[in-house]
Amino acid sequence: AEPEVVPAVESTADAIAAMEIRGAATIADAAAAALATQAEGSPAETPAAFRRGLRAAARTLYETRPTAVSLPNALRYVLRGVDGDTVAELRASTIDRAASFRRDLEHARETLGGIGANRLRDGDVVLTHCHSTDALACVEAALEDGKSLEAIVKETRPRKQGHITATQLREWGVPVTLIVDGAARRYLDAADHVLVGADSIAADGSVINKIGTSGLAVVARERGVPVMVAAQTIKLHPDTLTGHTVAIETRDEREVLSDEERASIRSSDAPDGSVGEPGSEDGLTVENPAFDVTPPRYVDAIVTERGQFPPESIVTLMRELFGDTTDEPWAE
Ligand code: RUB
Incomplete structure (x- = not known):
C-alpha cells in the first residue's frame, strides 16, 4: 500500500x-x-x-x-x-x-539580528529587496539598540514582497520610501547599505536570492554602497561543496503577464488577430525566473548567527556545519 x-x-x-x-x-x-x-x-x-x-x-x-x-x-x-x-x-x-x-x-x-545591527549606525538608510526575516531581524535589533533608521524598499516584481517589508517596517515606526525596481540606481546615492536575505549561499560565497538582487549588488558596488546579506547558516547549500549548482526556480508566466494582457498584446500585433495562449507558438515569450546569483565579489558581508563573514570564507563554515554529506534521507 x-x-x-x-x-x-x-x-x-x-x-x-x-x-x-x-x-x-x-x-x-x-x-x-x-x-x-x-x-x-x-x-x-x-x-x-x-x-x-x-x-x-x-x-x-x-x-x-x-x-x-x-x-x-x-x-x-x-x-x-x-x-x-x-x-x-x-x-x-x-x-x-x-x-x-x-x-x-x-x-x-x-x-544574527544582533550581529547585523552592529553594522548599522544611528541615522542610516537601508535599501531592501524582497522580504527577508533575517534581514529585518538586523533592523529590529538596531532599533532595539535605540538607533533610528530609514528604509528605501524596492517593490520587487512580480509578486511585490516589498509590500510585506514596508508593512513590517512601518509597524516598527521606520520611515519607508517605496520605489519601483527600476528606480534602484537613482536611489542608491541616498542609501548607506543594501540589506538583503538569501535563499541559498553557495560554497564560493555566491548569494542566491530574489531575482534582481544581483543587478542591485552590481550598481551598489558602482555607487560605493556596501551590500550586506543576512542569512542564517540553514541557508548554506551543502551540495555546492561537491560542485553542484543551485536550481533557480522558474514560476508561472502569468505572474508577469495575465491572460488578458497577453491577449491584448497578441490582438494588436498579430495579422490574423488570433489570441495566443501562454506557452503557445505566437512569438511572445515570457520568462519568470524567481531568483538570481550574486557573485561573491559584489557582497561585502554575510551575516549569520555564527558571526559576520566575507563571502570568500563562508566555505569554512559550510564544511564545519555540514561536512560533505549531502544524503537525501527522504528518498524511497
Ligand atoms: C524570498 C526571498 C528572501 C529569502 C530570505 O523569495 O528571496 O529574500 O527567502 O528570506 P520568495 P528569509 O518570496 O520567492 O519566497 O530571511 O525570511 O529566510
Whole structure:
C-alpha cells in the first residue's frame, strides 16, 4: 500500500508552492512543523510504515520549491533525529526534533539580528529587496539598540514582497520610501547599505536570492554602497561543496503577464488577430525566473548567527556545519 501522508502535510506543501508560505526561513519552519504533524497523525502500525510515511511527507514538502536550501536542510535535520524501536518512540522523537529545529531557527534569527545591527549606525538608510526575516531581524535589533533608521524598499516584481517589508517596517515606526525596481540606481546615492536575505549561499560565497538582487549588488558596488546579506547558516547549500549548482526556480508566466494582457498584446500585433495562449507558438515569450546569483565579489558581508563573514570564507563554515554529506534521507 502507498505510504500515507496526512492531509495537513499536503496543505502545507500546497501553501508553500502557492507562496502563501514563503521566504526561506519561514518555509523551513513550516516544513519542520509539517513533519511533526505527520508524526502526530500517522496511521502507521509498524516502525517501518511510520518511517515510510515520514519519508513520503518529506518528499512532498521537498518537491514544492527548489531554490531555498533551508527546506532540504530542515527535512534532513528532522529526519536524522528520528529514533526509536516503537511507533510511539519514533513519533515522540520526530516531534521533539521538529520543535528543537524551530526553536533553533528563531534563536539563530535573533542572534544574527544582533550581529547585523552592529553594522548599522544611528541615522542610516537601508535599501531592501524582497522580504527577508533575517534581514529585518538586523533592523529590529538596531532599533532595539535605540538607533533610528530609514528604509528605501524596492517593490520587487512580480509578486511585490516589498509590500510585506514596508508593512513590517512601518509597524516598527521606520520611515519607508517605496520605489519601483527600476528606480534602484537613482536611489542608491541616498542609501548607506543594501540589506538583503538569501535563499541559498553557495560554497564560493555566491548569494542566491530574489531575482534582481544581483543587478542591485552590481550598481551598489558602482555607487560605493556596501551590500550586506543576512542569512542564517540553514541557508548554506551543502551540495555546492561537491560542485553542484543551485536550481533557480522558474514560476508561472502569468505572474508577469495575465491572460488578458497577453491577449491584448497578441490582438494588436498579430495579422490574423488570433489570441495566443501562454506557452503557445505566437512569438511572445515570457520568462519568470524567481531568483538570481550574486557573485561573491559584489557582497561585502554575510551575516549569520555564527558571526559576520566575507563571502570568500563562508566555505569554512559550510564544511564545519555540514561536512560533505549531502544524503537525501527522504528518498524511497
Ligand atoms: C524570498 C526571498 C528572501 C529569502 C530570505 O523569495 O528571496 O529574500 O527567502 O528570506 P520568495 P528569509 O518570496 O520567492 O519566497 O530571511 O525570511 O529566510
